[in-house]
Amino acid sequence: MELARLLLIPVVWVLAAAAAARSPGCATRCGNIDVPYPFGLDPQCAIHDGFQLNCSTVGRDTKLFHGTLEVIRFSVHDGKAWLKTFISRQCYDQATSDMSYNNAWVNISNLPYVLSASDNKVIVVGCKSLAYMWSDSYIIGCKSTCDKPLKNGSSCSTGNAGCCQADLPTGVRYYQGFFNELYNTTEIWRKTPCNYVTVMESAAFSFSTAYLTSTVFYDTDDSRTPVVMEWGITRQTCEQARINKTSYACVSDHSDCVNNDAGYRCRCSDGFEGNPYTMDGCTDINECLDNVTYPCAGICKNTPGNFTCSCPRGRSMINGVCASVGLVALVICITCAYLIRERRKLHRIKQRYFRQHGGLLLFEEMKSQQGVAFKIFSEEELQQATNKFDAQQVLGHGGQGTVYKGILKSGIEIAVKRCMTIDEQQKKGFGKEMLILSQINHKNIVKLLGCCLEVEVPMLVYEFIPNGTLFDLIHRNHSQHNSLNTRLRIAYESAEALAYLHSCASPPILHGDVKSTNILLDGDYTAKVSDFGASILAPNDKSQFVTVVQGTCGYLDPEYMQTYELTDKSDVYSFGVVLLELLTRKKALNLEGPEDDRSLSMRFLYAMKENKLEDILDDEIKNNENIEYLEEIADLARQCLEMSGMNRPSMKEVADKLGRLRKIVQHPWAHENPEELDSLLGEPSMVNSTGTTGNFSIAKKAAMGLESGR
Structure with missing residues (x-):
C-alpha cells in the first residue's frame, strides 16, 4: 500500500523575550500572500520558531509553506490559517487488476495549529466507498453510494448521491485517511474508477459528477484540498499566558486574549482593528468613514472604539426637538416591533425543535x-x-x-x-x-x-461526578499508587454497568464508545460509566444501524469497521482495551512510539503469543505473589479482544469472572485452603483421583471457566 506521508519539520516553541514586533527589514509578503506577524519568513521575524514560514519557488510560482504544508492565506482577526492538505484515494489499477491505495496523513502536533472543527468536514467521495479519518483520538467516517441520480451540487449529508460527510472532532492535530477494503470500485471501475476521502473546508467543497467519472478531484499536479486551521501562540490558556509578562503576546493596547483549542490567541477589542501582536497594532475604527456599516443621519463624531451621531446644526430648537422625539419614538416602535417579531420567531423555532426531537x-x-x-x-x-x-x-x-x-x-x-x-x-x-x-x-x-x-x-x-476519569487516574496522576485491588474493583464495577445496559435494560442499550475517559470516578473512586446518552438502543433490524462510523482510536472494534454494524460484542472489545490500560498503565494508542507499538491491543496480543506478558505489565502491580492473578486478567482481556465477536464473552460473563477474581485477590489466604477458595467461587472442591486436593491454579481456572477449551 502506497503511503503519501506529510512529514512536518519539528519545532520547539520558545518565545522570545518581549517579542513585541518583528525586526526591521523583515519581508511581509511571499508571492501574492501577505505574511502578518506573529508569522515570519526568518527566525528573527516570527514571534517564535513555531511561526516561522518558508517562501519557495515551485516551477514558475512562488509559494508559502509551513513545514511541507502550503499556506493559502491568513486571518489575524479570526486566528485562522488556510492550508492545503493531501487527498487519500482508492483506485482500480488496470495493470494489476487490483485496487491501489494512497493513504495521506497529516501531523501538525509540532506546529501551533489544530484543525477547525467548525469550518472543516470529513468528505468521502465515491459510488462504493466506506472511508475513515483516523485522528489522534477518533475514527470518523461514512459510507458513500450512488443509489440516487447524481447532480452537481448534490448534498453530501445523505451519502447516497456520490458523497457523504462527517463532522470533525475538536482539537485534532493528526489524521490519516484510509478505506474499508470490502468497499471498492473493482466491479464499477469503468464508470467510477476511484474513491476519495479528505478533510477539507466545508465551504470550499462543491460536489461535481466529474469527481466520480474521472480523476479530476485528485489532480496529479496539485492533489490537495484547502483546510482551515486555528492557531494558538502557545498551548496555554489566557490566564496561564498572562503570568509571564515578557512572553505574553497580546502587547497592543485595546487587545483581548481568546482561548481556543490550539491554546490562546489575541484579537483587537471591539471598535478597533489591526494586529494585536505588535505595539500600537490595534487602531481605532473611524466609523464615520463607513456610513453603510455605521449609518448616521446626523453629524457623525468618531470616538475611541465607538462613535456618536448628533443632529445637524442650523435647525431650530423646536424642530430639532420634535424631530428628535419623533425619530426616537419611531425607532422605539420599530425596535419593539422587531423584538416582538424576533421573540415570536425564536419561540416558533424552539417549538419546532421541541416537536422535532419528540x-x-x-x-x-x-x-x-x-x-x-x-x-x-x-x-x-x-x-x-x-x-x-x-x-x-x-x-x-x-x-x-x-x-x-x-x-x-x-x-x-x-x-x-x-x-x-x-x-x-x-x-x-x-x-x-x-x-x-x-x-x-x-x-x-x-x-x-x-x-x-x-x-x-x-x-x-x-x-456531576467530581473525581475525573479513569484515564486521568491511570495516565496523568502518576504520583498516586493504584493497587491491583483498586484496579480490579474499577474494572468489575465498569463491567457490571455495561452488563446491566446489555442484559437488564429494556430494550438493551449499546454504549458504542467504551473507553477510560468515559469511566468516571466519584468521591469514593467508585466507577461510573458515562456518555451512554450518545449510545443507541439495540436495533431490531439492519436498517436501523447507524450510517456514520465513529469511535475512538485504539478502542474501536475491528469487526465493526468491517461489517458496519454495532453490537454488544463491540462494547466487549472496547472494554478489553480498558482492561489492558489497567494492567499496563499504557495508553490505548501511542502515536509517539514505534509503529509496531502504537496500538496497545496489538502489542498485548503479540506479548501473549510470545509468552512475554510480564514485559508490558505495570511494575506497580507486578510481583511474584500476584503474577498468577494478572495472567488470569490478561487471559480475560485476550478473550475480549478476539477478532470475531462470536468468540468474545458477553459483558455478563466478563463481569462474573472479574467478580470471582476480586474475591481471590481480596483473600490471598485461599492459596492455603482450597475449600475456602471453593466457597468464595461458589464451586465444589476439586479433588483428584487419589483423594487429595488438586493443584490450586488448575482448580481455580476450572472453577472460573478460564481454562482453555471451555
Missing part, C-alpha cells in the same frame, strides 16, 4: 409515568447554569460534543453535554429514547437527569 411525546409519557425523575430543561436554564457555556466551565471535549460543568439554581451540580450533530434517524425517536435512558438506575452508571430539546441539537444533562 418533546411532546416525551412530555406525555412523563405525565403518564408518575415518579419519573427526569426533567426537560429550557435553554435559558442551561445557559445560566454554565455561565453561557463559558470556556472556563468545560470539563472535556469528545468526538460528539463538549461537556460543561454547571450549577442549577437549586445548587445541584450538573454536567451538560452539548452535542455537535444528530442525524435524521435519531431526531425522530430522540424523546422516546431519552425516557428509556432516564429510567436506567444503576450505582455504576452516571444518572441522566434530563435534556434540552428546544435547540437544533439536543443537550443532555447528567449528574
Whole structure:
C-alpha cells in the first residue's frame, strides 16, 4: 500500500523575550500572500520558531509553506490559517487488476495549529466507498453510494448521491485517511474508477459528477484540498499566558486574549482593528468613514472604539426637538416591533425543535409515568447554569460534543453535554429514547437527569461526578499508587454497568464508545460509566444501524469497521482495551512510539503469543505473589479482544469472572485452603483421583471457566 506521508519539520516553541514586533527589514509578503506577524519568513521575524514560514519557488510560482504544508492565506482577526492538505484515494489499477491505495496523513502536533472543527468536514467521495479519518483520538467516517441520480451540487449529508460527510472532532492535530477494503470500485471501475476521502473546508467543497467519472478531484499536479486551521501562540490558556509578562503576546493596547483549542490567541477589542501582536497594532475604527456599516443621519463624531451621531446644526430648537422625539419614538416602535417579531420567531423555532426531537411525546409519557425523575430543561436554564457555556466551565471535549460543568439554581451540580450533530434517524425517536435512558438506575452508571430539546441539537444533562476519569487516574496522576485491588474493583464495577445496559435494560442499550475517559470516578473512586446518552438502543433490524462510523482510536472494534454494524460484542472489545490500560498503565494508542507499538491491543496480543506478558505489565502491580492473578486478567482481556465477536464473552460473563477474581485477590489466604477458595467461587472442591486436593491454579481456572477449551 502506497503511503503519501506529510512529514512536518519539528519545532520547539520558545518565545522570545518581549517579542513585541518583528525586526526591521523583515519581508511581509511571499508571492501574492501577505505574511502578518506573529508569522515570519526568518527566525528573527516570527514571534517564535513555531511561526516561522518558508517562501519557495515551485516551477514558475512562488509559494508559502509551513513545514511541507502550503499556506493559502491568513486571518489575524479570526486566528485562522488556510492550508492545503493531501487527498487519500482508492483506485482500480488496470495493470494489476487490483485496487491501489494512497493513504495521506497529516501531523501538525509540532506546529501551533489544530484543525477547525467548525469550518472543516470529513468528505468521502465515491459510488462504493466506506472511508475513515483516523485522528489522534477518533475514527470518523461514512459510507458513500450512488443509489440516487447524481447532480452537481448534490448534498453530501445523505451519502447516497456520490458523497457523504462527517463532522470533525475538536482539537485534532493528526489524521490519516484510509478505506474499508470490502468497499471498492473493482466491479464499477469503468464508470467510477476511484474513491476519495479528505478533510477539507466545508465551504470550499462543491460536489461535481466529474469527481466520480474521472480523476479530476485528485489532480496529479496539485492533489490537495484547502483546510482551515486555528492557531494558538502557545498551548496555554489566557490566564496561564498572562503570568509571564515578557512572553505574553497580546502587547497592543485595546487587545483581548481568546482561548481556543490550539491554546490562546489575541484579537483587537471591539471598535478597533489591526494586529494585536505588535505595539500600537490595534487602531481605532473611524466609523464615520463607513456610513453603510455605521449609518448616521446626523453629524457623525468618531470616538475611541465607538462613535456618536448628533443632529445637524442650523435647525431650530423646536424642530430639532420634535424631530428628535419623533425619530426616537419611531425607532422605539420599530425596535419593539422587531423584538416582538424576533421573540415570536425564536419561540416558533424552539417549538419546532421541541416537536422535532419528540418533546411532546416525551412530555406525555412523563405525565403518564408518575415518579419519573427526569426533567426537560429550557435553554435559558442551561445557559445560566454554565455561565453561557463559558470556556472556563468545560470539563472535556469528545468526538460528539463538549461537556460543561454547571450549577442549577437549586445548587445541584450538573454536567451538560452539548452535542455537535444528530442525524435524521435519531431526531425522530430522540424523546422516546431519552425516557428509556432516564429510567436506567444503576450505582455504576452516571444518572441522566434530563435534556434540552428546544435547540437544533439536543443537550443532555447528567449528574456531576467530581473525581475525573479513569484515564486521568491511570495516565496523568502518576504520583498516586493504584493497587491491583483498586484496579480490579474499577474494572468489575465498569463491567457490571455495561452488563446491566446489555442484559437488564429494556430494550438493551449499546454504549458504542467504551473507553477510560468515559469511566468516571466519584468521591469514593467508585466507577461510573458515562456518555451512554450518545449510545443507541439495540436495533431490531439492519436498517436501523447507524450510517456514520465513529469511535475512538485504539478502542474501536475491528469487526465493526468491517461489517458496519454495532453490537454488544463491540462494547466487549472496547472494554478489553480498558482492561489492558489497567494492567499496563499504557495508553490505548501511542502515536509517539514505534509503529509496531502504537496500538496497545496489538502489542498485548503479540506479548501473549510470545509468552512475554510480564514485559508490558505495570511494575506497580507486578510481583511474584500476584503474577498468577494478572495472567488470569490478561487471559480475560485476550478473550475480549478476539477478532470475531462470536468468540468474545458477553459483558455478563466478563463481569462474573472479574467478580470471582476480586474475591481471590481480596483473600490471598485461599492459596492455603482450597475449600475456602471453593466457597468464595461458589464451586465444589476439586479433588483428584487419589483423594487429595488438586493443584490450586488448575482448580481455580476450572472453577472460573478460564481454562482453555471451555
